[in-house]
Amino acid sequence: xxxxxxxxxxxxxxxxxxxxxxxxxxxxxxxxxxxxxxxxxxxxxxxxxxxxxxxxxxxxxxxxxxxxxxxxxxxxxxxxxxxxxxxxxxxxxxxxxxxxxxxxxxxxxxxxxxxxxxxxxxxxxxxxxxxxxxxxxxxxxxxxxxxxxxxxxxxxxxxxxxxxxxxxxxxxxxxxxxxxxxxxxxxxxxxxxxxxxxxxxxxxxxxxxxxxxxxxxxxxxxxxxxxxxxxxxxxxxxxxxxxxxxxxx
Ligand code: G6P
Ligand code: MG
Numbered sequence: 049x050x051x052x053x054x055x056x057x058x059x060x061x062x063x064x065x066x067x068x069x070x071x072x073x074x075x076x077x078x079x080x081x082x083x084x085x086x087x088x089x090x091x092x093x094x095x096x097x098x099x100x101x102x103x104x105x106x107x108x109x110x111x112x113x114x115x116x117x118x119x120x121x122x123x124x125x126x127x128x129x130x131x132x133x134x135x136x137x138x139x140x141x142x143x144x145x146x147x148x149x150x151x152x153x154x155x156x157x158x159x160x161x162x163x164x165x166x167x168x169x170x171x172x173x174x175x176x177x178x179x180x181x182x183x184x185x186x187x188x189x190x191x192x193x194x195x196x197x198x199x200x201x202x203x204x205x206x207x208x209x210x211x212x213x214x215x216x217x218x219x220x221x222x223x224x225x226x227x228x229x230x231x232x233x234x235x236x237x238x239x240x241x242x243x244x245x246x247x248x249x250x251x252x253x254x255x256x257x258x259x260x261x262x263x264x265x266x267x268x269x270x271x272x273x274x275x276x277x278x279x280x281x282x283x284x285x286x287x288x289x290x291x292x293x294x295x296x297x
Contacts, residue, residue: 080191090243091253092236092243092268096207100172106126125141135154169207188293197239199235200235221238226238236250251271251296254273255275257279
């Protein structure tokens with residue numbers, strides 16, 4: 049079942065969610081088992097900042113390394129690291145470094161940061177997964193949607209395990225299966241491939257500008273949450289995670 053969506057740049061409000069634009073595309077829509085019309089067949093979630101809040105751990109780990117190297121680092125710089133791979137994050141931090149590092153030193157420092165980060169992740173548990181997020185994910189599954197993770201992190205599977213979500217998602221595309229991190233669309237295109245769906249059949253949920261840009265480039269619709277809302281780039285802006293349920297019908 050498909051329907052042609054008419055191009056419009058008009059912003060309008062529906063169910064309390066702002067639609068910035070409607071894609072100039074032929075969207076494939078479908079009906080689920082309960083006969084409900086679904087706009088998407090799959091949802092791809094960024095992990096850090098969407099499903100859970102590991103940003104604070106990334107900040108603490110990078111801060112410890114930056115302090116050791118005498119590099120100025122604050123929360124504002126940390127925000128630029130969202131969705132960006134570990135090595136690219138180090139390069140951003142090194143913008144404030146008066147000196148140069150060899151490739152091996154960079155490898156060693158990024159590993160050092162990761163060891164600090166992983167020690168902090170040990171404290172994560174299923175109690176770090178909010179009820180709202182879990183209930184919404186369960187409802188989306190109930191509605192027949194396929195769910196995937198699309199994260200630049202190489203620690204994504206460990207984080208999911210810590211949250212009690214091991215084996216929960218239909219597909220995981222993460223830092224271990226990509227060459228380029230967001231804003232390159234590779235991580236989301238791989239997630240679509242793993243789900244067996246086309247980009248047009250999927251919605252991406254993101255808290256980072258780099259992630260929204262990746263989804264736009266990849267040809268998926270996007271739902272922004274958290275700070276990503278201020279970019280005004282996304283198809284939908286979510287005030288809260290459960291608003292997602294209003295975007296899919
Ligand atoms: C996510 C986070 C980034 C982080 C990246 C790599 O995208 O938003 O801040 O740099 O993952 O994480 P990793 O766990 O592989 O160091
Ligand atoms: Mg994120």
